[in-house]
Amino acid sequence: MKTIPPPCLEPETGPKYWRSLDQLANTPEFRQWAEREFPAGAGDLGDPVTRRHFVKIMSASFLLAGLGATGCRRPVENIYPFAKMPLDYVHGVPQYFATALPTRRAAIPLVVKSNEGRPTKIEGNPDHPDSNGGTDHLAQASVLSLYDPDRAMRCVRNGSGQSRMAALDALSAISKTLGDGSGLAFLLEQSSSPSRARLQQAISEKFPKARWHVYEPVDLDLPRQAASLAYGASVEPYYKLDEASVVLSLDCDFIGSEENAYNNIRRFAKGRHLDDKDSPMSRLYAVESLFTLTGVNSDHRLRVPPSMIVPVLARLAVNILAASAIDSQLRELAAPAQAHDDWIVPCANDLKANPGKSLVMAGYRLPLAAHLLVVAMNEALGAVNHTVEFHQTPASKEGTISELAAALNAGQVQTLVILGGNPGYNAPFDLQWPQAQAKVKTVVRLGYYEDETSWDADLHADLQWDIPAAHFLEAWGDARTADGTVVPIQPLIEPLFGGLTELEALALLGGLTPSSPYEIVRQTFRGIGGDDENSWRKFLHDGFLAGSAPSQAAVQYNPSALTEALGKLQPVGPAPAADKLDVVFYRDAKMDDGRHNNNGWLQELPDPISKLTWDNAVLISPKTAKDLGVFTDRNVQTQKFFNYTVDIKLGGRTVRGPVWIQPGMADNTVGLALGYGREKTGRVGRGTGFNAYPLRTSEALYYAAGAELTNTKDTSYELADTQSHWHMEGRPVVREANLDQFRQNPAFAKGMRPEAPPVIAPLYPNPLDETKKQAMHQWGMSIDLNRCVGCSACMIACQSENNIPIVGKEMVGKSREMHWVRLDRYYAGPEEDPQAVTQPMLCQHCEAAPCENVCPVNATSHDDEGLNVMTYNRCVGTRYCSNNCPYKVRRFNFFDYNRRPLNHLYKSPLVMETDGEWELMRWLKNPDKGNLPEDEWQLAKLVKNPDVSVRMRGVMEKCTLCLQRIEQAKIAAKVKARDTDHVRLSEKEGTVPKTACQQACPAEAIIFGDISDPESSVSKAKGQERTYSVLEFLLTKPRCTYLARVRNPNQEMPDFKEHSMPYTTEEFLKAGGASAESEGGTL
């Protein structure tokens, strides 16, 4: 008997859950391409060595191996125990330390796992008063940077390596020549460290004439500056999104690229949380030029070019502020936005209707005046002290990089100290930073990499010392989290390459004692938390100092600052056109400003919106692409889709990059991500993307107008995206409804089916039915799509926990990426202004799993607790399971990604040399090492989780629901139980583990647990009426279920008047999708 799959419900019209523009185009070629399991070339060996040649070589090697095997003996391995046993150390039991990841103006509190002395996994600190234990993807990936084989490893004096001692002596010697500090300039990154503030103060006292400058290419400090101006005191805002009913974001991607995003996500998700139909839910308006995660999660989105954002903001202000506060200047500024009044007026009314429960936020790209205007609006809306609080913060007195560059060019600086940052790469172009830096006599540079700011043979200062910086997991430090709580940064490992911290370098240069970072931090803590040794120990143990957050400052609003700033604001230019494009420079979701360029996990993480990996691109809207003739097309010969490479010309300078068509972007606008195209970077980052910094000047750091786009007609550059893979062909994979629909019919999602489920029994009996009767737990997962914002922290957490390799750009282009959990992003609606949804997709742990029935060697099977498990050592790599998986979540190791350099995947070890030695000989000496160069191998193995097998070539893998954590929890319970029967894990007792994705999720969208325990939170979540399974008509009975997404539109808004339900739902119904009333009623 053959199961006949239910027909795909969309013949021609199709519910347009389109995943890429190509799919929307729906050409016959595309259909043909899409119907293939893997895109062209995915299954080819692709090796220039032919199959026949391969067989020849292999038979020769088997012969050799056969000869060798006769003399085979078990290799002798040694065990090296300690000579002296360290206290409190049990080999094999991981240790956890509380620390923190410093960000620009704050920090993320962390608990880091250490296996045998090497940090392996980063988790948030759930005990911290302003954290739920969630983190962001950058924090998760930071552990990989620790083991980066390309990080700076040596002290360098004018390009030649020196001993660490020599460098330290040189710093002390420089310190003695500084006199009163005239001619001394420091260039720092932003920091929230109390110790750094203290050292700066001490050095200023010693060298009163020293200059201090701070530079961040993407500066997230404007909200603080605006608040400080408006309130006449040094305060910074702290947003409480969970308390807000209506939020308006003005080009503010608070979910993605703003400071403290992980905490914004937590609070935002709390405001979106639905328990039942009576739960309140917040509403989000977004005004933006790019399509960001905040736009994806918004209920109403207004897409305008960057030059229009300030007018829209002003127009909103005119509608919100009291009449007395509106002057002619503001009216004039607001005039161009009148065209958007049908959007602006109801939005402003909604904000005003919720006094004390509404919040307006402005993004880092907006000018200071806009931020001041937002402060005024929040004042008028009564938001202050309700949805936004102001906390006292140390005032910053440092100058800017432009001032420093002017001083350098004027020859006022003899000694320049650059601590962190990479101005040689990312300083505004008009400053000509490398030339300015070369005019100085002595440069001391502390950097994590030897990069564009390091000593350059052609252009350099008389004397330059490049000193490696320590990773935050290697050295002592301190910081304040966004709420102001003091957190320790405590090391888990000695500096691998003798790096210094910023604190150490400052102390040495300032001739201060003590100069050891530990002593510095300890001394600072005495001033904050007292001299008591116990409170210091508690501080380190807890990972924060309780009660150290400043209380809410009583602030007095002063409107004059706004009037002044508005007066200084540049007039709004003409609207952009196809020959005069607006440009947006934005902080990349993964590379940040370029600092994570050599981090493979981040390079391979798909961008949350465009799903591009390993590259940035020239983002333009579909309409602009058509106008300019750069629409993505298909090569007739190679059958591949291509993108044109274009030149963007701005102010006489040009950058070249491939076009990427981004639906939902403002027309006549170009989006350029910063952080790519590095000239001097490591093996991972080399050759990725293009550098957009040359277009950026200090006058126009984030927005620029008047750019021209020229098509070079070059189509050879390939972009690797994960977007067009695995079509779901329009089935209701993500289910949505509006809040009022949900309230009328809470079980709407259950009814959304392409058709009534076919009345057939599954083909195979479900063996789990029998075995689960005797099992102690039944594991399951529930993912709340209403809480998930698509930030991708789960993907990196999973990668880190489960030893998932990166595969490189070429392999991603062939759909061979290995992420066990991915974030699917679907668009729906018109391509110019679509709605988007994100959905984490991982192994669904089907009870009647299609993959298991087709495995010829029983490598994938069920355990009696309901997990679909993979036994790697049984797998022979037929890939039948992947073929038969309806969710396309299985990943195959086409190559030995863990043991081979990504550029040598194809080469046979017989013809390869590594480190100057024949590969086969190397392998015979040490078969574990693989083909990685020695330095890479020594570090690459340190980041691996010892509790998870490292998979080799030819093996299938997929999500295990963090089986290792489950097993360890069960073992821990049994060890504790000894001769009692108390072995069942229970959520009430806190013994049920969290999966890595669940732990990392700042939105708490993922809930894992025991579904046989009716009291567990996963059982309760699954009991919610929004629960549905993806592709449930296949009768796979997934253990992972989803909670449907609910939008909360305002009925007065223009887009609601046209579309009274989410685009996805509307199109689903239009395509003939029925809502089965028997299952839960109508939509």
Place this chain on the structure above:
Amino acid sequence: MSDFFPKWTNNLPRNIIIGALLAGTAVTAGVTYYFTPKYTRVGYEPIQPVAFPHSVHVTQLGLDCRYCHNGVEKSWYSNIPATSVCMNCHNQVLKDDDRLAVVRDSYATGKPIPWVQIHKLPDYAFFNHSVHVNRGVSCVECHGQINHMDEVYHAKPLSMSFCLDCHRDPAKHLRPLDKITDLDWKAPNEATQLADGQKFVHDWKVQSLQNCSTCHR
């Protein structure tokens, strides 16, 4: 045609078939015996850098296993003791003995003693000592009577089927928790073992875990 093949070739196909069958049987039998851990591992007895006699320390002096292997109840790994543990006694006992030169040297220099590994599972099998010794499985079940060994050797095959024998029927192998490190202890007779074992299985909720995921992750 008859000129072509002499008479004896008539029997050739039969002989070839019989020969092939015999050869096949021999190869199968050979592989089954010689290519298994039972043959390749059992009896492996490498020379250790220090001639440490378990028989003297355990049986004569009465040291408990956990005095040296102190991680066994807490960790997946049963640790080889640090040199400092040896020196707890040997800074008094036999403190100038030549046989202990390596130990004293290690303690003085901080360089570890290179013990040779005997029991080794493949990397894809995740065995946990703590959960076994805390739940009624004695050391002797897998390691044999180490307490009578002068030089430690591999006593049991530690193959997958060896693990499964016990996992399929734990009752035959469980013992009271206070007898875990008493390697000479045996139930008075098989019937008592079985009765007690079944009682332990019931009272302690010991499961017969045969899921792949129990050991392979």
